[in-house]
Each structure stands twice: as C-alpha cells, then as structure tokens.
Amino acid sequence: MKIVEQVSEVHQFIHKNKENAKEKALKDLEDVSLKEFSNSYPFEISGGMCQRTTIAITHAFNSQVLLADEPTKGLDKELCKQVSKRLNKEVEENRLLFVITHDIDIAKNIKGNLGIIVDGELIEYGKSEELFLNPINEYTKRLFQSQSSLWDVKKPDSMNEELIEVKNLNKEYGKNSLFKNLNFKLRKGEITSVVGVSGSGKSTLGDILLGVKTPTSGEIIKSKSFDILKFQKIYQQPPSAFLPNQILEEGFKDLVKLHHLSMKKVYEYLKKVNLEKGLLKRKPHEVSGGELQRMAIIKVLLLKPAFIFADEATSRLDSISQQEVIYLLVDIVKKEKLSLLLVTHDLEIAQKISNNIVYLK
Structure with missing residues (x-):
C-alpha cells in the first residue's frame, strides 16, 4: 500500500x-x-x-x-x-x-x-x-x-592502498535522480562516512558498493585481492542478520563451524562490547535492539573483512554503548587495516572519526 x-x-x-x-x-x-x-x-x-x-x-x-x-x-x-x-x-x-x-x-x-x-x-x-x-x-x-561532541578519538592512519574506486556513479529511480557523478576512493585502514538527510541515498550507495544493488551508470572498481566474503554489511535493522527462531549461540556456532573459526573469539568480542555470555542462550526477539545490533557487529568482525559497510550501525544504541561500539570499530580499522564505510546522520561522529566524508544532498 x-x-x-x-x-x-x-x-x-x-x-x-x-x-x-x-x-x-x-x-x-x-x-x-x-x-x-x-x-x-x-x-x-x-x-x-x-x-x-x-x-x-x-x-x-x-x-x-x-x-x-x-x-x-x-x-x-x-x-x-x-x-x-x-x-x-x-x-x-x-x-x-x-x-x-x-x-x-x-x-x-x-x-x-x-x-x-x-x-x-x-x-x-x-x-x-x-x-x-x-x-x-x-x-x-x-x-x-x-x-x-565530547568524544576523544584519533582517526586511523591511511595505508594509501586502494580497495574500491567509484567513478561517475549515478542512481536513478524512474525519473528521480538519487545521486549523480559520485567520484571517490576507499582505501585500506581508512574510515569513510556517508552523511546526508533521510532519503538522500546513503544506504543505496553502500549496497551498490557491496554489489547487492546496481547503479544506473558509472563504475565500481574493486581490488581483486579479496573474495566477496570479505565485503560485509552491518544492517540498520539488526534482526536482518539473524534467523528469527534460532538461539543466538546456535547461529554463532554455525558461523564458526562453516568458516573454521573459534567460539573463543566470539566470547572475546562479547566482552569488548559489554554483552553477557548468557544472552547467547536467547532468540533474537528476546534481547534488546541495541544488544542484537552488537551481536550483528560481532558476526561481521569474526569473518575478518577487508571492507565493512556499516549502515546506521549505532542508531539503536544509547550514547554510552554507541561510543563503545564506534571506538571498537575505529580500533578494528586501525588493527586489521580494513576499510569502513559508515552511514550516519550524526555529522559530529563523522567528523571525529573519518578520513573522508561523502555528503549526499
């Protein structure tokens, strides 16, 4: 309707x-x-x-x-x-x-x-x-x-190694142009934020870079050093990352088994984002939106991605949890030398942590 x-x-x-x-x-x-x-x-x-x-x-x-x-x-x-x-x-x-x-x-x-x-x-x-x-x-x-506005955080240092290049990117829906002639580069070890009002195309841009949506015209050039699994997304709506009737621990065990990882790493990340181990015994609807979002971030980090598209990844969190998660993402970018594309409505956050900012009108 x-x-x-x-x-x-x-x-x-x-x-x-x-x-x-x-x-x-x-x-x-x-x-x-x-x-x-x-x-x-x-x-x-x-x-x-x-x-x-x-x-x-x-x-x-x-x-x-x-x-x-x-x-x-x-x-x-x-x-x-x-x-x-x-x-x-x-x-x-x-x-x-x-x-x-x-x-x-x-x-x-x-x-x-x-x-x-x-x-x-x-x-x-x-x-x-x-x-x-x-x-x-x-x-x-x-x-x-x-x-x-009160955060004290240091931006990552760029490695100058290109991961994705965007050339003359356009996206239209019917007669409406969402954005046009976008040109920018995403490098390893950098944070790029996409800022703009509601409906300006921020999420669509990230999905195009992941390859799950197609542009009207333009070119996306990706490094051939990484397979598709190394390009990951943290969803704006955390239930999108989980099976609704599966206990969270079972989902993590499936992920660990499939990719030959360790549950020990899951527990380490839980501690870093201030989540109790006991939450893993629940189903997605039995934890809060903020708790589930942090679980979704852990799922992505376990795969050691080269590129993360974080679509309003902290929008469901209180300011303390938001600060902890942003600091965690910044720390991950610095240590793992990955590229983070952060969609946010908060210009202050973007200015504090980003090497580059893409403004969409």
Whole structure:
C-alpha cells in the first residue's frame, strides 16, 4: 500500500470520515515533510522516512495516550528537531506522551519528566531540565557526558592502498535522480562516512558498493585481492542478520563451524562490547535492539573483512554503548587495516572519526 493510503485508513475506518480521508492524510504527511512522497510504497523510501510515516499514522489516530518507542531512530538532526516539535505539540493538544529513547537530544527537547533506567531499574527520575543540570547517579553523569561532541578519538592512519574506486556513479529511480557523478576512493585502514538527510541515498550507495544493488551508470572498481566474503554489511535493522527462531549461540556456532573459526573469539568480542555470555542462550526477539545490533557487529568482525559497510550501525544504541561500539570499530580499522564505510546522520561522529566524508544532498 502507498503511504498516503495507510494514513487515510485511520481517518476512513477509525474516525468514519470517508469523504475527507485522503485530504487529511496528506496534511498529516505534510506535517512530517513527506507530502511529496505520498504516493510512494514503503520499500521505495528510506528507513527514516518510514519512521516519519508511522508518526503521521499515529498522530492521525488522535488518541489520548501516545507511546513513542525510539521515534527518532534513523533520522538526521534537523528531522529529530521536527519530531521533537511534533511530539511537544501532542502534549499541548492534551495527550499523555510516553517516550522511550536512546537519544539524549530528544530527551532534552521534550518537556516533562525524565527517567533513567539501567538493568530494569529506575535509577533516577525528575523534571527533565533539573535532571540535565544536576544529575546525581554516576551512570546518569556518564550517560550525559558520552555525547559524541565530547568524544576523544584519533582517526586511523591511511595505508594509501586502494580497495574500491567509484567513478561517475549515478542512481536513478524512474525519473528521480538519487545521486549523480559520485567520484571517490576507499582505501585500506581508512574510515569513510556517508552523511546526508533521510532519503538522500546513503544506504543505496553502500549496497551498490557491496554489489547487492546496481547503479544506473558509472563504475565500481574493486581490488581483486579479496573474495566477496570479505565485503560485509552491518544492517540498520539488526534482526536482518539473524534467523528469527534460532538461539543466538546456535547461529554463532554455525558461523564458526562453516568458516573454521573459534567460539573463543566470539566470547572475546562479547566482552569488548559489554554483552553477557548468557544472552547467547536467547532468540533474537528476546534481547534488546541495541544488544542484537552488537551481536550483528560481532558476526561481521569474526569473518575478518577487508571492507565493512556499516549502515546506521549505532542508531539503536544509547550514547554510552554507541561510543563503545564506534571506538571498537575505529580500533578494528586501525588493527586489521580494513576499510569502513559508515552511514550516519550524526555529522559530529563523522567528523571525529573519518578520513573522508561523502555528503549526499
């Protein structure tokens, strides 16, 4: 179904307003800057745009209680501000708003009370403004100090050995041009970040470099020193990397057996990303999104890749875990001399860790 139809259904069937359903749906999409994409299908728009569509659908319900579970995941900072403004408006319209987020900025921007939870326990609670000014708990202090603007990390040193060369790359969908005439090189031992607003083609670019999507025109020249297995992806949606009904440990054992590796290495990586060994006894849906994302990163690192495409690899993580994972990836690039292509909405992260940045408009 096209996204405008999905929003229209709410007005048509919940509010019994068949005559003006589409008109109202277009207004809801306009409020989240998606009116021009109203006739798109979900698979034709980015993850961030899909996220905004769900906000439009939820807003259309006009319910008294609104639960927003990671509402800014996959969105650039400007859109995060728009979402925060929209959520504050829900409160002004007399709704009860309950937000779950890893994003410290959205916690600052949304008025009201703030609670900090660690291991299922509410460790600190109070007015948002007061808590940011005077946190008491040590974890809360660490959380607030782990924002990317405060990170102290050294960029990797390039080896000047080319792994991938991109020449005059173009990608079009129908009459729409996603990007054109892209020219850049990816070298061993370097981090290249791709930065741009939601829907600008960041994920598509990475998939083209991996070879899972084809460009409209242009050339991708890859080093012949590595087979296809050495080109790996960390997905934006971590469930994409796992079988849904398989215990995580069984999946890792299959990987270890297939590629003649060692479970000892799995346990070492678990420790590096602060995950308990006991989590391996669970299925993917029985751990949090952040925990599963770190598991997905471990799966990729076990294969000792030459190139990693990390598609919003830390978007589901809290700022402490995000810092730990980014530091781990930087350390891996330095030690293993691989090439990392990082898709991110956070320009501060890109500027701190990247040797090169590709900006997509």
